Amino acid sequence: MPALEAVSHLSLTVSDPERSAEFYNRVLGTETVFKTKVDTCQLLIVARPGVMIALRDHPEPASQTFDPARIGLDHVAFAIPSRADLEAWHTGLEADGVSCSAIEASPFGLHLNLKDPDGIAIELFVSEPA
Template sequence: MIENMPQLTGIHHLSLTVSDLAVSTTFYQRVFGFPPAGELGGENLQRKLFALPSGTNLGLTEHSPTTTEKFSPFRPGMDHVGFGVNTKDELQAWADHLTQVNIEHSGLVEAPYGTALSFKDPDGTALEFFFGA
């Protein structure tokens, strides 16, 4: 470690650009089971903010104008957003919840380093719930 290096406390927030704020807000509300905690409006943007139980905030931002290109993990930038869970049983409960609210998902996928449950938002942004082994 480098001496006198400033310290981080973790990820405070992550903001995703969406093509339709109303559609995306409804989707994430179905996923998380609670409404946004706040919103922000500014010149050429509208944002809804979800306060996640972990303390991280997830913002959904619609810019004006915006492109109609869909998300691709193959384009430089973000590959996916991973939400951590505490147990494999919790991960299965998330899979059951996504099924119940009609969100298509991968089912539990095991790897040597943990188990993932992958799905996509309305813009195709890759998301996953993850339990590390």
């Protein structure tokens, strides 16, 4: 098979794209780079170097809440370069009033977990095996 270089973007179904864009821009440091209406759906794209997230709603969503146990997305994980950077993220999230977990170690690395306004699980991850 030909090479895959990286994930191009994420596309998330959210209840309020404007609210979600504000959250991602404030918490992850993205900025809104595109906004349109497609039929009755709103689409916003937020981005920063290496990360692009499409946020869209649907006129009749199957459910009003995110559930990681449902078939589909369990969580979104972003790679963080070092333990020091992850600690800085943790400090910044807490200072901004964003509810998040403590930094947790696993055999795979270090994890910091939070949720967006719709409860979509977000993980900040350092590949630093214990």
